[in-house]
Amino acid sequence: MEFATFAQRVAAIEAEPADLEIVALVTELFEETLESAPLEDGNPCSDAGHGTATPDDFDTPDNLEIVARFVQGRVFPAWQSRTLDIGPSTCYEAIARAAGTNVRTDDVEARLADIGEIGEVAASYDFGGQQGLGAFGGGSSSANTTDGTDLTVREVYETLSELAAAEGAGSQDRKVDLLFGLVNRCSSEEARYLARLVLSEMRIGVGEGTVRDAIAEAFDVPGGEVERALQVSNDYGQVARVARDDGLEGLTQLDLAVGRPVQAMLAQAGTVTDALEEWEQAAVEWKYDGARIQLHYQPGTNPDAGATEVFSRNMEDVTDALPEVVEFAEETLEEAVILDGEVVAIDDDGTPLPFQEVLKRFRRKHDVEKAREDVTVRPVFFDCLHADGDDLLEEPLTIRHDRLEAVLCDGDERSRSPENVDGLSLLWQSDDPEKIESIDAEALEGGHEGIMLKNPESTYSPGRRGKHWRKRKPDVETLDCVVTGAEWGEGRRATFLGTFELSVRAGEAGDELETVGKVATGITDEKLEELTELLEPHITAEEGQEVDLEPEVVFEVGYEEIQTSPTYSSGYALRFPRFVGVRSDKATADADSLERLERLRD
C-alpha cells in the first residue's frame, strides 16, 4: 500500500466526526490493504522484540499489520519495548533538511510555535524539489533510494525499524539521516502524518475500540473474540492478520506468551460498604505503596538458566533496574509463569519505605549496583496470569491466588502458612466490615498505603479500570496530570522552570489533552532544579517566560476542589493545586482523563 493512500484515508478519518462512520472508514482501510501489493520476499526486517515470546511474534509484519498499528499512531506492537527514541528536535531537523537548503531547524520551530501542531507544520513545506538529493542522507535504507517510485507503508515501517535499531555513537545523526530520507520522498500530506507518527501524535480519533470494531467488521469475526485476542496478545497488527487469515478459529488460539507483557488490570477508588453491597464477600489485600511490575519467568533447560523479564505497568522492560526481582525469580520459581505484583522499597528491617524511594530504582539504567546499595527493593505478587502452560485470565481471583501461592512455594513448603511465603501478597475473604477495618488498620500500621477490595469471583481484565478492583486509601484523591507547559521563574529562580501547566486526557480515544490549571506550590528549590532538568529536553517552543512542553511527564497533584472555569480548555480548574510528585512510572496515556475529573467533581 502506498503511504500516500494511507495518508489520504487517514485524513478522511480525521475529518469524520461520527464514531460509526470512523469505524466504517477504518474497516475500508483494512480491506484495502488486501488489494495492495503482497509482501516482497527477502525482507530483512524482523519483528522480534526480546525475550521468550513465541515464534508467532517474530513474523514479518504485512501491510495490514503495519496499517492496523499506524492508524493508532503506533509503529511497533504495544508489548514491545522497542521505541523510535526520536526527540522533537530530530524530527524538526529532518523536516528542515528535506524542505530545502535555505530552511533551518529554527524555521521549523518558529512555524511550530505559530501553528502549534507538528503535522500541520510538516504539511506547510514542499518537499518535492528534493527528490534528487536522497543520497544526501547516506543511509542504506530503501527510503533513501530515490528511484522515482512512491513511498509505501512498508518502506516507512522498515526505515523506522532501522531507525529504532540505531544505537551508540553517531546514532542520532543516523536517525536524522533515515528520517530525512523518508520526509524527502513525502508529499506535504504524507509528511503531515509521518511527522505525527514518529512523534506519537497521530491523534485522529481512532482508539482501541474503533480498531477492534473495524477488525470484527472487516473480517467477519465476533467483536468479543477480537477483544479477548487483543487482551492476550497486546498487538493490534497480529490480531488483524490472524482474523483475516484464520478467522474465529485462529483468534481463539491466540494465547498469552511468556515474555510478552499484558496490560495491567487497574482499580477504582471505593468503599467497604460499596464492595460488600455488590459482592457477597470481598477479597481484601494490603495496598502496597510501590510500583507495579509484571514478572515473566521461563525456566531453562538447566535449572540455573531461567529467563526472567520484568515489565512496568506501561509494559516497559525494567528488568535490568531490578536485580533483586530477577534473583527472587531465579531462586523461587520452577515453572513458566506471568505474575502481577508490586515492587516495594524497604529499610533494613524490611519495613516499607515511601513510594518515592522505589522511583529512585525503578527505571534506572546506569549505576544500578550503586543505587541498590542505597535503596533495597523487594517484590510482592498478588496475581498469577499464567502458570505452566495454563492461561488463567478467565479464572476467578481466588483460583488465581491459590495458583500464585502454589507457584511461590515449592512442594515441601506447601504446608507453610501463607504469611511465611516469600513474595506473596496475603488475601483475606470477608463479609464483615469490622474485620475489613481491622485489616485496613493493620495495613496502615505496617507502612502500606491502605487496602484493595476485590471481587473474589472476578476474572482478570487487562487494561481495565473496572469495578472489580477497588482501592481504599485514607488520603483524598489526587490527580495524575500531564505537564504541557511551564514558565521560567524570576529573580533567584530565573534558571528554573517554576509554574507548570497541567492537562488531562480527553476526546473519544483519550488521546487529546485539555488544560486544567497550573501548579506552583509545594515545590522546593532543590525539586525545581530537578524538575527543570527533567522537563527542559521536552521544550518545544518558548516565548518570553513561557514554554510549551512535549506531553511526556506526569505530575501527581493534590487540590482542594474542582471548579468549572472558562480559563482552561477543559472547562474546569483545580482549586489550590499542590505538587505531590512526579509519576515517572506513568506515561501520558496513563494520566487521568477529563471523565475522571468530572466523576471526582460529582
Ligand SMILES: Nc1ncnc2c1ncn2[C@@H]1O[C@H](COP(=O)(O)OP(=O)(O)OP(=O)(O)O)[C@@H](O)[C@H]1O
Ligand atoms: N494488593 C494489590 N492489588 C492490586 N494492586 C495493588 C496492590 N497493592 C498495591 N497495588 C497498586 O495499586 C494500584 C491500583 O491502583 P490504580 O489502578 O488506581 O493505580 P494508580 O493509578 O497507580 O493509583 P495509585 O496512584 O492509587 O497507586 C496498582 O496498579 C498497583 O500498582
